[in-house]
Amino acid sequence: MNSINTRFTEVSNSIQTACQQCNRSPESVQLLAVSKTKPATAIRELYHLGQRDFGENYLQEALSKQQELADLPDLVWHFIGPIQSNKTRDIAQSFQWVHSLDREKVARRLSEQRPAHLPPLNVLIQVNIDDEQSKSGVHPDAIAALADFIVQQPQLQLRGLMTIPAAQVSDQQQQQSLQAMQRLFSQLASQYSTVDTLSMGMSNDLTEAIAAGSTLVRIGTALFGARTT
Ligand SMILES: *Cc1c(COP(=O)(O)O)cnc(C)c1O
Numbered sequence: 001m002n003s004i005n006t007r008f009t010e011v012s013n014s015i016q017t018a019c020q021q022c023n024r025s026p027e028s029v030q031l032l033a034v035s036k037t038k039p040a041t042a043i044r045e046l047y048h049l050g051q052r053d054f055g056e057n058y059l060q061e062a063l064s065k066q067q068e069l070a071d072l073p074d075l076v077w078h079f080i081g082p083i084q085s086n087k088t089r090d091i092a093q094s095f096q097w098v099h100s101l102d103r104e105k106v107a108r109r110l111s112e113q114r115p116a117h118l119p120p121l122n123v124l125i126q127v128n129i130d131d132e133q134s135k136s137g138v139h140p141d142a143i144a145a146l147a148d149f150i151v152q153q154p155q156l157q158l159r160g161l162m163t164i165p166a167a168q169v170s171d172q173q174q175q176q177s178l179q180a181m182q183r184l185f186s187q188l189a190s191q192y193s194t195v196d197t198l199s200m201g202m203s204n205d206l207t208e209a210i211a212a213g214s215t216l217v218r219i220g221t222a223l224f225g226a227r228t229t
């Protein structure tokens with residue numbers, strides 16, 4: 001049995017079922033395969049099953065996998081981890097998407113360091129929707145100002161919002177947070193025509209996130225198996 005193959009089918013089916021339950025087209029939800037801590041060989045396997053978008057959290061690890069996979073021309077790399085401002089140059093050069101943008105300084109550096117021959121970097125504002133001390137992301141009240149700053153950066157393209165809701169809360173609390181994100185997202189989309197992406201939902205809450213309007217789910221464990229490191 002090929003487990004990545006089986007898991008890929010299961011995840012694709014879960015997305016399809018979740019979409020059916022809320023009358024959405026399955027094409028309206030994109031799958032991002034979160035490959036942190038997993039080897040390049042696993043990415044290659046998923047690539048051959050048709051997956052193109054991969055998410056990484058750790059820069060050095062991502063760069064070395066990108067080198068190993070340089071023969072695959074059309075991979076799309078998303079940086080989804082916390083960003084230290086001294087790492088922006090490599091991120092600006094080696095990724096097509098950043099999901100974890102939460103401050104002006106990093107936005108300015110990413111734009112300045114994005115090579116001129118590449119299209120603008122697609123960025124999402126990370127929102128700390130449950131106001132957790134330990135988490136990155138802006139407070140909902142700060143989205144508007146950061147968005148306004150981002151759209152003035154020539155080498156950035158504002159595409160939407162990303163969130164990691166609090167774990168271990170009641171179903172009701174979870175639903176409230178997801179729906180709050182949905183409202184913040186439609187507000188932003190009505191203001192900026194480039195905004196089309198709500199990055200929300202992981203292995204454990206994919207169905208609820210899709211019901212709340214997610215357009216991109218970030219799936220690690222359900223695709224690659226549990227992370228041991
Ligand atoms: C690790 C990670 C994921 C994937 O989580 P799973 O529960 O393994 O699906 C998604 N988003 C971010 C930001 C992550 O760090």
